[in-house]
Amino acid sequence: MNNSGRNTSPRPGWHFDNSYTRLPEYLYARLNPVPVAAPKMVIFNRALAQDLGLDAGLLAGEEGAAVFSGNRLPAGAEPIAQAYAGHQFGHFTVLGDGRALLLGEQITPHGERFDIQLKGSGRTPYSRNGDGRAALGPMLREYLISEAMQGLGIPTTRSLAVVLTGEPVYRETTLPGAILTRVAASHIRVGTFEYLAAHKKPDGLRILAEYTLRRHFPDQIEAENPFLALLQAVQERQVSLVARWLLVGFIHGVMNTDNMALSGESIDYGPCAFMDRYDPATVFSSIDHGGRYAYGRQPFIAQWNLSRFAETLLPLLNENEETAVELANNCLNAFPELFRKTWLSGMRAKLGLFNEEEEDAALVHDFLACLQQAQADYTNTLRDLALETPPDGPPFRHPAFIEWQQRWQLRQSRQQEPIQASRELMDAHNPAVIPRNHRVEAALEAAGRGDYAVLETLLEVVARPYDHRPEYAAYREPPPASSQPYRTFCGT
Template identity: 60%
Template sequence: MTNRKEIGWNFDNTYSRLPKFFYNSLSPNPVSSPKLAVLNEPLATTLGLNPEALKSEEAVAVLAGNQVPEGGSPLAQAYAGHQFGHFTMLGDGRAMLIGEQITPNHDRFDIQLKGSGRTPYSRGGDGRAALGPMLREYIISEAMHALGIQTTRSLAVVTTGETIIRETELPGAILTRVASSHLRVGTFEYTARWGELEELQLLADYAIERHYPEIEADENRYLSLLRNVIKRQAYLIAKWQLVGFIHGVMNTDNMTISGETIDYGPCAFMDTYDPATVFSSIDRQGRYAYGNQPYIGGWNLARFAESLLPLLHENQEKAVERAQDEVSKFGELYKMNWLKGMRAKLGIFDEEEQDETLIESLLSMMQKYKADYTNTFRALTYDKPEGSEMFNASEFKQWYDQWHARQGRQKESNEESHQLMRNNNPAVIPRNHRVEEALEAAVEQGDYSVMERLLNVLSKPFAHTPEQEEYCTLPIPSNIPYRTFCGT
């Protein structure tokens, strides 16, 4: 056990008080020589932890999974999931939930170690993680947080001093992930498939108490649970689309009940606008392409609704009818959020019937001329559409006049309109080539300064400062498509 008071651990582990059906208790899987690589000091402070104490040998031993912190209750969660459409049993195969931290503001967060070793759910895997993918999750998740997108976060990355084997030998590492919870659609699928009705109800009640306490007194709180999860996911996926984020592996085990983005494996941000964009090396059919993400979100939520059927109504037919009615609303909710966000990106406050046509016309031109997604909106924000083939096209000039006429029909001033755009169009995103540059310096040379500079720029994506200019440049053109890997 480690010193709880000095570091600031303040655990209250509700998940470990659920029946053993939902998890397996674990003992630490020690690593040989843990060293702190990255620490998120602002997040540590928010969690009520002492950043300086977290740098101690004692604290690093906890972040490496070598020791259990006082009050901790290590476990691996059980869940299932549809992976690329195929249902399978899963579970935390390389992760360990060490406890639920209660913050000074009385918020509750899971503290999970990713890459902490084998569990009963490892299915033949080594349970470990490589340094590169863990640093990648740290960068992208913190960038998403700065963009105002609901997400799990990264507290620290610890190197293990050990080598793991993937395609080659790689340095091992463990990420400390912070989440509102790790309840997934797949958690409910697992319980619906292999649990009893009592356990399914217990899980649903737990999810409501933890994430939706305001619906506890509803006449049918389980229908309200479904409705609220659908609302949060419609909002989340719209936010992804608005910044060009591609998750890469939208399996049902990677969709949270809380509405947070989780699992930054083969994710990336789109440069050239193209709805068919795929970065994941394993998504050969484009199931999880940028343009498919809203559809897959609805598909995943249908699986969630199926798992809740026994709780929605005792009559199967009526339960299905209720579930279908709620899931059918996802597309409309998503589109409402997306349109609202796109209007903001174009400096539009109110609504007109032709707005969607105006938006789609711009996106169509961006695809036709292979325009950069982020930089196009950035140029419009500054009202300086120049320097690209699209901006010189006559069809764009016609669109540009229509756009300005649209802005002119609202009561807000030009300055208010441009401020709305600055608040909704990031100057910088985690450009793939910049992320790779940071990972290469850290992994190959032990130089974390490139990553630190990148994180500093990404922490204020809407600042639009001169210092961000160099991070807006595009990668050198290549005939080789950019590919990402899940790291397992």
């Protein structure tokens, strides 16, 4: 689409090179955002803007409100809605960007490439019965959680801005409309490959696979079998990502294949949440009735999703179908042990263990069993373990936990490193704060009333989660007791 007739912004520092639009056009639809009535900047990520090479001062005002609402296109933008499919709760569906538009790919001053996407920018050819819009609360949730994940050191899409549209959206109630600007290494998903496989586009599969290799795994292009190398590389990144989720108690909530980015970034913060009391069966999503995406099931779902990805690659892995299936299975069968080693390595660091011993897995699993039995807070217990004098409360007074502590201290004593080094290792891997669900809800509720101070303070707290700051001690407190389980909701 030619944007010559559209009000475009020649500044401030946009440098687009839109490689995805050079792929076959059945992978996307070209269209412009739907203009909104009265755009108003709600929150703007100045630090991220600067990293992207943008003029943060200019974009923080009316210019940014116009651009991030879709009312004004940045110079060089080529807006597209991307096509993809996905297994949603195990059921295959043809999807696409029903309320999002990729403006283009920003090249940073360091030569990095990032998608700039508007979420909530209006109807697209993939909207089905949706209105293409988004409400303020879910967009602020994505902004908050994605920035919290960044602070935790977990690969994630980022949030650049949230803009009020000045128009209502209609869900169960009437809500203020908003648009989020999302920044991602790319939006290539398992579901993108599923879309091509479902539409029997073998040439498109090869083109997209080669594109993904060039964009995310250039060191694998010259491999003996580059498409098998692609599967292996994607699997390694997903293993690392999901292990990191578990290590901080994060529950994605909707691990559909269209929400698995091949870049290895966490994407789509809908009904996500952080676990308080340790329980591998924890589910927060209101739509996950069977617990498919429970905290402890996330590794199994990641492997299931990768299996769907592998199925799309079979024609590329080998001309002989049996050989292709064997190659894919050999890769996928390595997932459980690769994940176990990755997660166990992370748990060793959280327990202040520098070396490896054969009984470490049992030590870790017994620790988690103690937490579950005592209904102990996952984050706080791990952080408190590093204290010279842990608090006198649950689970530290529980008989099984006392016996476990003795084993753990004996294990630490066999290391060459001093105990102080172990404590420093633990503090570096156990966050003092996470975005507690009750704190997130309080921030979103206040924002709904037009008070953004609560949200801004929470953002400041979660930006440095490993720092012990006495003034933010209240943010470590678990939620108050409630007869109702906490529930999160999808924003669509």
